[in-house]
Amino acid sequence: MSIPALLLHPYQHLLSSLRVPSPRLHCVLHSGKHPASRAPSAELLKPSGHHCTKWTLLSGGPRRALCAQATLKDHTEGLSDKEQRFVDKLYTGLVGRQRACLAEAITLVESTHARKKELAQALLQRVLTHHREQERLNQGKPLTFRVGLSGPPGAGKSTFIEYFGKMLTERGHRLSVLAVDPSSCTSGGSLLGDKTRMIELSRDMNAYIRPSPTSGTLGGVTRTTNEAILLCEGGGYDIILIETVGVGQSEFAVADMVDMFVLLLPPAGGDELQGIKRGIIEMADLVVVTKSDGDLVVPARRIQAEYVSALKLLRRRSGVWRPKVIRISARSGEGISEMWDTMREFQRVMLASGELATKRQKQQKVWMWNLIQENILEHFKTHPSIREQIPLMERKVLSGALSPGLAADLLLKAFKSKP
Numbered sequence: 001m002s003i004p005a006l007l008l009h010p011y012q013h014l015l016s017s018l019r020v021p022s023p024r025l026h027c028v029l030h031s032g033k034h035p036a037s038r039a040p041s042a043e044l045l046k047p048s049g050h051h052c053t054k055w056t057l058l059s060g061g062p063r064r065a066l067c068a069q070a071t072l073k074d075h076t077e078g079l080s081d082k083e084q085r086f087v088d089k090l091y092t093g094l095v096g097r098q099r100a101c102l103a104e105a106i107t108l109v110e111s112t113h114a115r116k117k118e119l120a121q122a123l124l125q126r127v128l129t130h131h132r133e134q135e136r137l138n139q140g141k142p143l144t145f146r147v148g149l150s151g152p153p154g155a156g157k158s159t160f161i162e163y164f165g166k167m168l169t170e171r172g173h174r175l176s177v178l179a180v181d182p183s184s185c186t187s188g189g190s191l192l193g194d195k196t197r198m199i200e201l202s203r204d205m206n207a208y209i210r211p212s213p214t215s216g217t218l219g220g221v222t223r224t225t226n227e228a229i230l231l232c233e234g235g236g237y238d239i240i241l242i243e244t245v246g247v248g249q250s251e252f253a254v255a256d257m258v259d260m261f262v263l264l265l266p267p268a269g270g271d272e273l274q275g276i277k278r279g280i281i282e283m284a285d286l287v288v289v290t291k292s293d294g295d296l297v298v299p300a301r302r303i304q305a306e307y308v309s310a311l312k313l314l315r316r317r318s319g320v321w322r323p324k325v326i327r328i329s330a331r332s333g334e335g336i337s338e339m340w341d342t343m344r345e346f347q348r349v350m351l352a353s354g355e356l357a358t359k360r361q362k363q364q365k366v367w368m369w370n371l372i373q374e375n376i377l378e379h380f381k382t383h384p385s386i387r388e389q390i391p392l393m394e395r396k397v398l399s400g401a402l403s404p405g406l407a408a409d410l411l412l413k414a415f416k417s418k419p
């Protein structure tokens with residue numbers, strides 16, 4: 001893993017406040033071979049306290065290693081008694097399967113308030129430790145199944161989740177449905193996860209439905225969804241469905257959070273499915289043609305055949321699983337029990353081959369880097385020495401007075417000159 005030394009220096013406090021969701025993280029960042037690492041002013045950081053929560057600048061060669069070690073203690077130190085009691089209450093309620101505590105905990109991770117974010121991390125760290133312990137008792141096997149569900153508007157997602165969710169709870173599972181909805185970021189309204197879309201399931205005590213937060217960037221929503229997954233798992237939900245609408249980038253983000261990615265497609269003509277990007281189909285572990293009932297059975301069969309052929313042309317992402325295309329009807333219930341069997345088969349095969357564990361590990365790394373990127377960009381945009389220059393530079397780029405490259409160089413120079 002390499003990081004330009006030049007980048008480390010302005011982000012000292014960002015890195016110091018970085019909380020990585022692992023009970024005991026030990027990571028070593030080398031200054032690497034980036035040209036910036038040869039800069040004479042390159043500075044590295046070293047932990048100043050025993051628990052490495054604080055960082056101080058360390059002058060020295062760019063090849064000096066940087067060690068970050070975060071322990072559970074780090075996350076609980078510095079909380080006032082009141083804050084500690086609050087975190088304790090949420091944690092106890094959450095692992096005691098109280099829905100109100102889960103809801104409050106998710107609201108906490110969605111908060112943009114700096115102190116609340118720290119409390120959220122302290123809570124998450126405890127939940128994660130608890131969950132890891134449960135998994136250890138389960139011979140290291142995951143206790144939960146994370147499923148991403150995507151499809152264009154009107155594909156029948158909510159009707160399907162309602163039927164599927166009830167089937168799962170009747171079979172003794174506990175299900176949570178989380179939504180990643182890019183439209184909610186711009187319109188302030190959430191299309192997905194809305195309780196009114198799944199009336200019966202929302203009344204089921206073994207199901208928990210959480211709408212997408214209605215503010216923030218897709219990056220922010222992604223972060224909070226990742227954290228909400230951990231909270232739901234800590235709260236004893238064994239199946240986590242993450243629903244997203246098949247537009248924009250949200251399905252790519254969701255594919256990076258889940259064990260299995262399922263794409264729902266309506267039995268619509270080619271034109272209506274034009275909007276489905278090839279990239280999404282490539283990510284699907286299972287393609288499900290919906291509404292295969294009545295007059296729609298014939299078009300559903302045709303779409304199924306088309307996708308079976310299309311999938312053959314795509315590069316395989318797994319060494320042990322070949323994506324399948326099936327038909328279901330949430331109206332008649334046909335095919336849904338078989339669909340669940342296929343999903344369990346996927347889980348079994350992926351677990352046995354070790355691919356599932358590798359996938360989850362890779363996702364943790366992607367998640368960490370997404371957080372770093374998001375934080376660094378935010379820090380850049382709000383940095384006092386350039387905040388006011390940004391609109392000016394944007395105007396100059398738009399008018400053609402400055403090339404985008406030069407404008408970016410000037411802003412970066414200003415940023416680096418005043419830490």
Ligand SMILES: Nc1nc2c(ncn2[C@@H]2O[C@H](COP(=O)(O)OP(=O)(O)OP(=O)(O)O)[C@@H](O)[C@H]2O)c(=O)[nH]1
Pocket residue numbers: 151152153154155156157158159160191197245290291292293296328329330331332
């Ligand atoms: N015939 C038939 N119609 C269905 C089935 N499932 C859903 N529909 C209908 O398809 C329409 C869209 O269904 P929704 O479940 O709301 O679809 P959605 O993907 O959640 O749509 P958005 O909320 O817009 O994202 C509704 O009119 C449903 O009644 C099915 O299995 N068979």
